[in-house]
Amino acid sequence: MINELREVNGLGYFLYRSTAAQRLSGGDTQDILRSARHRNQALGLTGCLHFEDGMFFQWLEGPKEGLIQVVELILDDDRHEDITILDQGALDVRRFQDWRMRFSDKDRASLMDWFASSGKSTVRPKDYAGAVVAFLVSIAI
Numbered sequence: 001m002i003n004e005l006r007e008v009n010g011l012g013y014f015l016y017r018s019t020a021a022q023r024l025s026g027g028d029t030q031d032i033l034r035s036a037r038h039r040n041q042a043l044g045l046t047g048c049l050h051f052e053d054g055m056f057f058q059w060l061e062g063p064k065e066g067l068i069q070v071v072e073l074i075l076d077d078d079r080h081e082d083i084t085i086l087d088q089g090a091l092d093v094r095r096f097q098d099w100r101m102r103f104s105d106k107d108r109a110s111l112m113d114w115f116a117s118s119g120k121s122t123v124r125p126k127d128y129a130g131a132v133v134a135f136l137v138s139i140a141i
């Protein structure tokens, strides 16, 4: 599943989408963020987590070893399911340099509205990962 990440030397990134477990509450999201930020800090990882309509979208970046360690934890976490990997690979420059894990939700910015206002009523699957990243970067100011 994460073979491309294992090939990376140096900095890597991982982008996925998942569905929150039914029982997930706002408090659970806070718990996730608290431990995420703690570990990300320790491992030098940065990124962004967006939550909208019961779905998570997350971009994680950092040194390969730590990144794989955390991605394995995340893939195994039963607080979400139907995890779809959108993209992974090597990275030259971090996109979320200043964020141990930025969090946004629909109140802050809506991915679906952003897709709609980007002029395309649908985003082609081929362009989907790129569009999600562009959205995450656009709100991380």
Ligand SMILES: Cc1cc2nc3c(=O)[nH]c(=O)nc-3n(C[C@H](O)[C@H](O)[C@H](O)COP(=O)(O)O)c2cc1C
Pocket: 032, 035, 036, 037, 039, 040, 049, 056, 058, 060, 070, 073, 074, 075, 077, 079, 080, 101
């Ligand atoms: C949607 C989602 C995003 C997560 N993001 C991170 C993350 O960026 N970094 C991290 O260390 N853990 C993240 N986690 C939590 C890990 O899956 C794992 O539960 C946690 O790291 C365990 O650490 P703890 O024992 O300190 O709670 C995430 C979990 C979920 C459900």
